[in-house]
Amino acid sequence: MKLYTAPIGPNPHIARLFFAFKEIEPEIVEVDIMAMENRQDDFLRINPAGQLPCLVTDDGVTIAELSAIAEYLDEIKPDPVLTGLTATERAITRMRMRQCDYLIFAPMVLGYRHGDGRRFFEGRIPLHDGICEPAKAIAQEGLAWLDPLLAGQGYICGDRLTYVDIIFFVTVGFFAKFGQPLEPSLKNIAQLMARLEAHDVIGKTA
Numbered sequence: 607m608k609l610y611t612a613p614i615g616p617n618p619h620i621a622r623l624f625f626a627f628k629e630i631e632p633e634i635v636e637v638d639i640m641a642m643e644n645r646q647d648d649f650l651r652i653n654p655a656g657q658l659p660c661l662v663t664d665d666g667v668t669i670a671e672l673s674a675i676a677e678y679l680d681e682i683k684p685d686p687v688l689t690g691l692t693a694t695e696r697a698i699t700r701m702r703m704r705q706c707d708y709l710i711f712a713p714m715v716l717g718y719r720h721g722d723g724r725r726f727f728e729g730r731i732p733l734h735d736g737i738c739e740p741a742k743a744i745a746q747e748g749l750a751w752l753d754p755l756l757a758g759q760g761y762i763c764g765d766r767l768t769y770v771d772i773i774f775f776v777t778v779g780f781f782a783k784f785g786q787p788l789e790p791s792l793k794n795i796a797q798l799m800a801r802l803e804a805h806d807v808i809g810k811t812a
């Protein structure tokens with residue numbers, strides 16, 4: 607199994623955390639993201655989305671998207687689990703991942719790409735004016751929606767840590783440094799971030 611990845615960027619970082627958590631050591635293929643190697647034909651043949659990370663299985667199949675990678679890793683090595691132990695837990699994990707994706711992560715990414723991170727994305731993707739501020743506001747609304755749902759539970763999907771927590775910790779932590787700070791009144795999210803920061807693998811793996 608090969609992991610195509612980069613030394614920088616939140617999504618490659620999340621993939622590293624998945625593998626560290628699962629104690630799986632893939633063959634690493636570093637792609638030069640700064641030189642836009644990921645946007646060239648050779649890489650687009652591997653991952654047409656032009657993004658990192660992606661996994662290429664021993665059968666030569668590409669699996670991109672962090673949630674798909676996490677689910678695949680659980681299939682091949684169930685312990686320790688990233689998705690959930692029962693059908694219900696796994697369904698909740700997928701539900702919360704999807705909700706976090708469209709309510710929080712996707713608008714945060716849009717706010718960054720079309721705003722604070724514009725210089726990096728020029729020449730990579732089409733950029734549009736007028737997206738940054740509304741997208742950031744939508745992401746904040748998503749965080750405000752999530753916060754009360756976390757009351758009285760350890761993690762986003764209940765009392766078991768899942769890949770959604772890992773994606774959340776790195777993504778929200780990254781954008782907090784780039785124009786999308788966490789609103790201090792979101793106490794449950796602040797507690798979740800502190801709990802994940804203290805985790806042996808998640809808070810300690812660069």
Ligand SMILES: N[C@@H](CCC(=O)N[C@@H](CS)C(=O)NCC(=O)O)C(=O)O
Pocket residue numbers: 614615616617618639644645656657658659670671672673730
């Ligand atoms: N939804 C994707 C996001 C992947 C992504 O945005 N990767 C960034 C690195 S943090 C990337 O490849 N950026 C370089 C580019 O878009 O050219 C996932 O879940 O893996």
